[in-house]
Amino acid sequence: MEEAPLFPGESIKVIAKDVMYICPFMGAVSGTLTVTDYRLYIKSIERDPPFVLDVPLGVISRVEKIGAQSHGDNSFGIEIVCKPLFAFSYKEKFPINGWKVYDPMAEYKRQGLPNESWKISRINSTFELCDTYPAILVVPTSVKDDDLSKVAAFRTKGRVPVLSWIHPESQATITRCSQPLIGPNDKHCKEDEKYLQTIMDANAQSHKLIIFDARQNSVADANKVKGGGYENESSYPNVELFFLEIHNIHVMRESLRKLKEIVYPTIDEARWLSNIDSTHWLDYIRMLLAGAVRIADKIESGKTSVVVHCSDGWDRTAQLTSLAMLMLDSYYRTIKGFETLIEKEWISFGHRFAMRVGHGDDDHAGADRSPIFLQFIDCVWQMTRQFPAAFEFNELFLVTILDHLYSCLFGTFLFNCEQERVKEEISTKTVSLWSYVNSQLDEFTNPFYVNYEHHVLYPVASLNHLELWVNYYVRWNPRMRPQMPIHQNLKELLAIRAELQKKLEELQREAATRSISSSSDRGSSPSHSATPVHTSV
């Protein structure tokens, strides 16, 4: 049996026998190649256990012809037509509907919104104000719709400042937007200036508003020449602007390319560290984490509201706001909370997944592709490494998210914005990744999780504390197997605990019925029997 197992809805396109696969580890393996509308599958029964290579087509970033051109007969090319929108044919049923995980109204309600300063606005319900924003937005109560339209005209792609998160006590907020269209002639927009003033006033604790421009100062200056730019502190009183000096999508793409080079096909063990250094991948991770820590610190210790933007406000801005929220709000460190965070800050606010990942397009070296979301997940992984007990989810959860970012099996990461997703009826025609994840939570739960409630988690943005995510980037290498022996030990221990708890409850129930039926001379026992076992923090 060398045929591929199929998902419901998946169909076989080609089967070829005696195909040779050259494995960087085991050498050449010969077997049967099956291509379906979802995957490329090679199975060889030459080996024991049989060798299997199973790759969703969506993860293939490029296909190359191997063999010298002069020897036409020896060269062997594979042509793969990517039809990655398999998600529309995928018919697997899950007991839980992941499309219900994120409800913006419920999430804003959880944050205590609306309140006297912030309202839930439906001005964008037809995506007219901003076609890359979600239908539901949170804006200052006092702002009129007319003014909002004027602000939209003054911000790149109409991405006006809207609330991402509000501190439950200090009312300091994180708002996100795109760059203002200041331009070379220092244009003003009264409505925009007033709007930021209103955001500042909504937080009585501080008389300042901090703007974090994620870009490099020099790049922001260059954008100004082209009509974009950044808030001028003289026309925005009480505003302080900082540049976080984070590089753009092209730099990140290049960095990942270099990273792939040093981990594949082999690792140069002796030069491992300097090779990592030369990719700058961890430097960029460090910059992002440092930027997010600064944002979180302004909110938490400075009690000051923060505005975050870059150029368009859908790449670096999404990275920074979601990381800061992860540090500030322990809810986002649970599985459901993290799903909400991704749905909210990334998917609904228009991170251009289709473009950045390159779903369904064949421009492999596309300048719009960039591992922005991967970089965010890497930052999250770094945080889970630094705080192994602070997150409800485990490493597999993060790896699974990334796998399905490319697999196109689920509709979650398809398309660029909410408007497109509504049009394509994604929630009725595809399955959500969260349906799959939430139907088997055990798999994705971190046994060491302790809810650090109300505990702001500041990662240390130092290279000392960052490391390459080997279990993701180098996992194809069989020598790099994840090894967490104490995970297993703890799982066993937790099982023993659950068992004991169950037995004890039974015994106590028996005892309680006994004592009730006889007489209640021991007054203390009923209250005692209800003592639940808490995990201490």
Add this chain to the structure above:
Amino acid sequence: MVLAPLARSLEIHIKEPAGKEVNPYLLPGELLLCEASTVFKYVQEDGSNRGTYGKLVCTNFKVAFLGYESASDDNEPQFKNKVIGENDITLHCIDQIYGVYDEKKKCLYGQLKKYPEKLIIYSKDFRVFHFCLRCTKEEEVKRIVSGIVHHSQTPKLLKRLFLFSYASAAPNSPDAKNRTVMFDTFKDWHEELERTKGNVKYEVVSVNEGYRVSEKFGVGLAIMVLPFSKCLHFPKNRMTALYKCPNSWMDNSAHFWDTDVKWFSLLESTNWLEIIRRCLKKAIEVVEQLERQTTNVLLIEENASDLCCVISSLVQVMMDSYCRTKFGFQSLIQKEWVIGGHSFLDRSNHLRKSDKEEAPVFLLFLDCVWQLVQQYPPAFEFTETYLTVLSDSLYIPIFSTFFFNSQHQKDTIMSGESHNAQSSPLRLLTVWDWSVQFEPKAQALLNNPLYSEKPKPDKSQRKTTRFKHHRQLSLPLTQTKSSPKRGFFREETDHLIKNILGKRISKLINSSEELHSNFREFYDSWHCKPVDFHGLLLPHIEGPEIKVWTQRYLRWIPEAQLLGGGTVAITTKFLDVMEEVQKLQKQMDEEHSQTAAEDADAVPTLRNSARLSSLFPFALLQRHSLKPVLPTSTWKDLEDEEDLAKRDDEFVDLSGAD
């Protein structure tokens, strides 16, 4: 380096609190040599100097700072060393002393002509102490600075070691029951052979009685203890240059962030992790020979007491789970290092005779073991904290363990000393008596709660392997050409890289070398199987798996700690669940026996893991706030990507919008 100026006028405000004389705590045999008052001990934080005034003293054992304001007692660290306080540095632990003259740093040694305004002491355990002497009387400055420099930096006679003054003054307490095998008697060797039986016909021999054969080894003999024996030869001056971890000494937080941007390159340039990897690899090769080829292995090194010790001990840690228990590990160090004749005295340069002989070979071994400990936490009875304090003990001259080059040297000097004293023989302490350094509560932190104890073995199954033939496996250090200073291992590693790794592409194809392919096969097949924590244990040695021993090297750096993070968070959770299980078990028993439940113990000891530092238990430098640490370093230049950086992120065609 910019130093914030300290107002001279401070002198007026800082008075020694009358009637509250601060006096150093002195050990038996410890003598106060000199002292200076109104010394300002400070740390640089956010560009300013923060610290306290106090007295700086130098004894024949340590340099100590005694603050005038006693530290608040509620901050008393849980993990306190009884011998060495937070502000103590033993003379042997001092690495370098710098003076600051007009904001310039100069290394201090020998006779001083001019006395500095500030004194910076770098210790071998990577602490850095800053003292400002501007408010101190000139006479006292002279005395204390020259005193510290003299007593810590000038050559010493072996019999002048504090060890002897301590031993003659300390009360002769009876030997604490210690299960560590010392290997200084024939009986110990017999028992060891008995324990490792089945391994051919090794015998305890007495040929070295009176050190007739070798002064290097102990009296009981190093004859084939495990299935390998040692043969001697390997150039002496090879192990000499001292390697340091790049981030080892941090003057201040700015320094930390400055080095942080180059961290990986700095780390690689020290070669330290690569050396560790090579040692582990070599040890696995030896294991492969022993396990699979059933070949006896002869380790050859000129003095047989550096890499031989490292490799032979590592092999035993990997093969023999007894060596992964606390007493087993201690016995192993006794056997392979102390009795095995590792030149602790020279390698640590305790006598300040020659820094050419100085090399952190023992630390290298401990770091290799640490790699195993962090890869397989349940396999070891001890914690990384244990390894850290063991490495610290190298510089505490009240234990004899690490202060001799060989047992012969110790015996010689001891017989000389007792002739002089004409009294009861001196009894030197061993480091394995941990109660000398730590209270029971602190000692508990040396034991690994995650250790899965060995199920009682079925002895009858023990296989008796016959070893077919001997095979000589030379350690890499066999060239005779001596390497330049700071080239510790470098030549050898270069050699190995060339021979074994080759070019990137050629690595796809396995090396034809028989040894290499055997090794790979052995290594890969072992790693394919589930780990038996009580069986053979092979470390992962791929580049990414070899890590920096943060606790050992970075524990004094406040920036390096994570509140609520690190592996301590995992351990805490584990302990909590364990405690709950025990509690439940108890409740079950009570339910069964129908006794009234006592609520007294109901509240478990509340460990607030959200507040514990990742550097626990060493986070002595309490951070003053819960504010995050933010990088202060400037961004590294990325010239090669400048073109990309200038490109637009998005297609921003805004010119028409004007």
